[in-house]
Amino acid sequence: MRALVITGPGRAEVVDLEPPVAAPGQVVVDVERVGVCGTDVELFTGEMSYLHSGHAWYPLRPGHEWCGVVTALGDGVDPGWLGRRVTGDTMLGCGRCRFCGDGLHHVCPDRAEIGIRRGFPGALAERLAVPARALHALPETIDATMGALVEPGGSALRAVRGAALQPGDRLLVLGTGTIGLLVALLARARGAEVHLMGRDEPTLRLARGLGFSGAWTRASLPSLQWDAVVDASNAAALPALALDLVRPAGRVVYVGLAGSPSRIDTRDLAFKDVTAVGVLSGSAGLAGTIEAYADGSVDARPLVAATVGLDDAAGVLAGSRPAGAGPGPKIHIDPRR
Secondary structure (H helix, E strand, O other): OEEEEEEEOOEEEEEEOOOOOOOOOEEEEEEEEEEEOHHHHHHHHOOOHHHHHOOOOOOEOOOOEEEEEEEEEOOOOOHHHOOOEEEEOOEEOOOOOHHHHOOOHHHOOOOEEOOOEOOOOOOOEOEEEEEHHHEEEOOOOOOHHHHOOHHHHHHHHHHHHHHOOOOOOEEEEEOOOHHHHHHHHHHHHOOOEEEEEOOOHHHHHHHHHOOOOOEEOOOOOOOOOEEEEEEOOOOOOHHHHHHHHEEEEEEEEEOOOOOOOOOOOHHHHHHOOOEEEEOOOOHHHHHHHHHHHHOOOOOOHHHEEEEEEHHHHHHHHOOOOOOOOOOOOEEEEEOOO
């Protein structure tokens, strides 16, 4: 089978590999669609922290936002999975520790992460082997584009839950990338009044096109009371700004990660009696995201600017934007092309 392999910082190539065989408890998925995210780019550039902590190493096969069809089963797997369209959890806990036992496998210290951590091969390939316990079935109403947006949607939904919004509450989302826009769409579907803050006017066009009239730059941001602020950016200065903007006794949610350390003043946190929430993964939000996509309350397809073949994946990781790409922040790969 064909697969994309990152061989070192700034180096990636499509190679021919032996297709995976389903081990006991695993399935093999024929991959339909894969999303490229910031983590994949950092693995390509060499900036990803796991490469420096020893949790990831080259060569590696990226791809953790995916969907496909189950075509083979390992021993012990429910035969009902065969032929199902699925997506899956990125986080693969050890299954033995206290965190896994408490349903917190996404913070298991011995976890693997598909396409990211501890050498587990990712989905930028024609086929992917994955534990059946990580699978989530997709209804027919969710196409390949939406299916590959479930994983980032899970992180966004956890951020919305962390904001603890009531209908009519006012939410400010910092950042207009994939996660920020998904947070906005999911929060609006739950009845919140949603505003977004972007870097400049061009970055706000898609948000306005999605029906968010409250799309602002820092200079134009109105002085409103924000019941919750979600930082979905990669800017080191914005976590502190989120804390500054949220109302007293409100909530700030940190789902974005900056490439350099970001700092907040805990005195501001305490004196305002603010609740701060961190979100690492989408694990606990995958099922809810599938429901929101399936019932039509959230349509995330405009976030995908283009879908290209596997031969173009290295260029996408290097920052190339496909010719004719739309305004969305997300690029998808179809490994069968």
